[in-house]
Amino acid sequence: MQSSRQANPIIYSALLVFLGVLLAVASELPFSGYFQIPLFAYALYLLDQSSESRLGQVFRDGFLLGLGYFVPALWWIFISLHDVGGMAVWLSSLAVLALASLMAVYFGLANLIAKQVTYSAWRSLAIPAAWVLTEYLRGQMFTGFPWMGFAESQVNGPFANIAPYFGGLACTFLFIWAASQLSQPRLRNIAGVVGMIAIVQILGAWSFTNPKDSPISVRLIQGNFEQSLKFNPAEIL
Template sequence: MIQTHSRSRLGIQYLILFVLGAVLAGAAELPFGGWIQVPILSVIWWQLTLVNDTSKKHGFLSGLIFGLGYFVFGLWWLYISLHDVGGMNVALSCMAVFLLSAYMALYFSLATLTLSLLHKSRLTGLFLAASWVLMEFLRGYVFTGFPWMGLAESQFNGPFAPIAPFFGGLACTFLVIWTSWKILQIKKHAVMSLMSIAAVITLSQLAGLMTFTKPIVEPITVRLIQGNFEQTLKFNPQAISQQIDFYVGEIKKEAANLIIIPETAFPWPQNNLPTGLLNYLQDFSNASKSNVLLGLIGDIPTNTGVQYTNRATGLSPNSPPYQFDKVHLVPFGEFIPPGFHWFVEAFRVPMSDFARGSIEQAPFSIKRSGQTDIHAAMTICYEDVFGGELASRVNNSEKPVNLLINMTNLAWFGKSQASSQQLRLSQLRSLETGLPALRATNTGITSVLGPDGKVLASLPEFTQANLSTQVQAYSGKTPYVRWGNFPILSISCILLIWGFIRYRRF
């Protein structure tokens, strides 16, 4: 009877953790979501400690269930791309979303094991924050990485965003975890906990008064073209021709220093595009003095045929074409992991296995008559989730980077929170680098971001429109661009080593 009651109580606690995980993910979509997530995490730590008190052997599973609730709610939109666009059957689509969420949740559960192993110390909050940072870092690298839905991007609307230019998104994550743990300790150590929380939030906000980049030259004119084409149309030859005609017509409507169309706006291999199309657009660039960035399918000749790439091609006045091939490819959508060809065959989408671009590709140079060139670091689609890599590219670039450009197509995911999630990622990247950003998207959210990540101009989602405005280029490097994740990873490793030495002693 006692054992049955214990199992029932444990089952309820698991259900509560799953729901709390979903609530934590949902809070990110709210105004001031980064602030709201902090007390929610405190409740989650409280529930996890209750489970550990019941039985420490369930600590790993409880963390996994919390993470599962978080990622199932946060990543459900992948079902749209698999089922609605890719034609995969319902059961397999649901299973794919569940398995990916479970894999992501593993990192959360490994991080929360700290509460089982190092729970008897007044420094538990620091150890938990350190383990969380290391797991989030690994989540961004293992199996090419998928660090989407981290706590860092939510902090753009939270208390610790001003830390990002100094130590990056992982440092924001560290402070979120530590602060949420300190809230849980208020009952035991009210004065010290409240003073610590107030001091950290105050210092974080004051850090926002410092700037590391500054405006240069005159603002440039930009036109961002949002086509709003359904993803299923990109596999229809007649619709492809209509999309190409639309974008060409929109590009020619008006000159600008920079005109950008979205990722794969020309959804056709470059060697199969209408004859003379790129030359025609190059002539427009020469005549109008406009720089034009095109999203298309690149092709690379090989001994065995042709390899395709997800490419941005740049046309500048009287200059050779520029090209940037996407570096971080989406698993299953853009490259096939070994042993998973059967899965991609069930996901009926052509060209699902692209070649990978080099990490050392040069920025795009925006040419202006008689004036200094402006250099823009490129990312395509979800590449802007990899903050450390972008910071490294900006720091190591031979040409000073003045602007960030992201070309993306989220039509795969329909009317979901995917677009707002990626917008927050782009905002965090601007904040980390101190550089403005241009986001040219197919269905939204097409926008211009300031060097502080704030939206300066944007288009409504799911509309066909142009965003014509100006953007101010910046120069300089933030501490995060110079140092990357090294400081916060070093601190986290030292803390965990210290914690486990203490654990072995006692």
């Protein structure tokens, strides 16, 4: 049976980019942590179905997914550079594409690392471990740029309650683990994911903080003016 890549490599590549875009868009939806799991499960399914063994091509598959993910996720930079800073459209777009490409390298590395583990008994842990490692490196290397980590979507997702115990990367691990399990939709895998979600939800019954004395009131004041005027000398009082 031919893989999606062998059948039509152009459609396969375009589908990876499109899934990356959907993942980024879904992160802005209510309950995004739930929506992203099946989307990423399908992405992992496609990455796993590829019969490609060349390291460069394996890296490229993950890179394409990351490129689709980070271009819309970083589009606010275009607004800052073009709308506010007055930079040319083509140069602002190129800056977004360059940074998105750099961030997509980590997706490529994650796929490359995960593909090296072929023993099925270990893959259920190797896949999330590879993605957690690269997400950690993305937040640390070259001063770090942890923007749009998968843990952020879990703020209103099924694994948020694990964060106070083990941090955001634990949320990422469980998110990737759940997606990798659902990428092979056997009854045992589905039951495991449902069971893990139930366990994490139970952890929400405990709180790390408790109110002390009477509550305080905090107000934040921000000037209501166009950002495009912020650095205009003529508008300075």
